[in-house]
């Protein structure tokens with residue numbers, strides 16, 4: 529009986545979806561309409577929860593910012609070393625020169641996730657101070673996270689370890705919270721810093737593809753970056769598990785349906801590299817470097833391209849194929 533009621537509901541949602549799509553003159557790429565109706569319904573409901581009770585949504589979904597499977601504490605600690613290493617590679621700074629590079633530098637990290645591991649490493653290696661800003665209150669001192677901070681401390685030696693210990697209110701004790709002179713964490717509306725001409729270096733990894741208002745975030749970068757500062761971002765353009773049948777089919781949901789399902793949850797905003805270039809330009813930021821981190825196979829792209837939402841149809845096949853990229857921005 530329960531199953532029958534479930535099936536009836538699926539059919540009703542399906543009929544409703546088809547009606548709405550027809551009215552809008554749009555179609556949805558699907559290989560299993562009932563499955564997609566259920567996906568829509570669940571996503572719509574959780575989006576309402578995220579809209580009206582964001583803290584509860586974060587709590588119920590146990591978000592870390594790093595996705596699902598992540599292994600034990602030492603693997604997570606290694607992830608932060610890898611992120612730090614990637615930033616140094618992008619900056620072209622060798623580890624032996626990092627202290628002099630970071631000296632007196634004020635750094636902003638957008639969207640650090642639940643552990644401020646990257647901030648801790650930047651401070652440990654010589655930054656003056658690191659500010660982190662997020663749209664969601666993910667950072668917390670849970671038992672697991674405290675263990676990861678301890679692993680990070682234990683992986684450092686000499687003066688880096690001493691500096692890393694100082695980021696906590698009580699030296700070397702993560703449970704005491706962060707010493708705001710070293711690392712400051714803020715949750716703000718739309719994850720914006722609101723600062724002016726404040727930072728030498730701005731960083732983010734796997735964040736810009738989640739921001740709800742990319743235009744505003746780009747303006748925030750422009751406003752808070754010092755005149756000779758640099759802003760470095762790694763952007764992941766993949767679907768984050770939202771593809772249903774084939775790669776990039778999350779781009780086939782009409783934009784209004786996609787917004788109904790995901791707009792309040794920090795899910796991918798779907799903007800492609802072409803939009804990043806336009807917004808950098810309109811914010812008067814100069815794109816100093818832009819490199820793809822991977823491309824979707826051409827045969828997969830040619831299958832999905834005719835089915836994607838109309839906002840993406842004018843994007844060149846090359847730019848549409850990008851799976852992610854690194855971008856370096858500075859003042860124009």
Ligand SMILES: C[S@@+](CC[C@H](N)C(=O)[O-])C[C@H]1O[C@@H](n2cnc3c(N)ncnc32)[C@H](O)[C@@H]1O
Pocket residue numbers: 592593594595638639640641642661662663664666718719720732733734735738739740741794
């Ligand atoms: C996929 S996680 C990446 C976390 C971390 N950077 C990492 O590499 O593990 C995305 C992060 O972006 C944050 N975020 C989402 N929307 C944002 C916004 N508008 N401004 C700043 N951060 C945002 C999320 O809360 C989360 O911390």
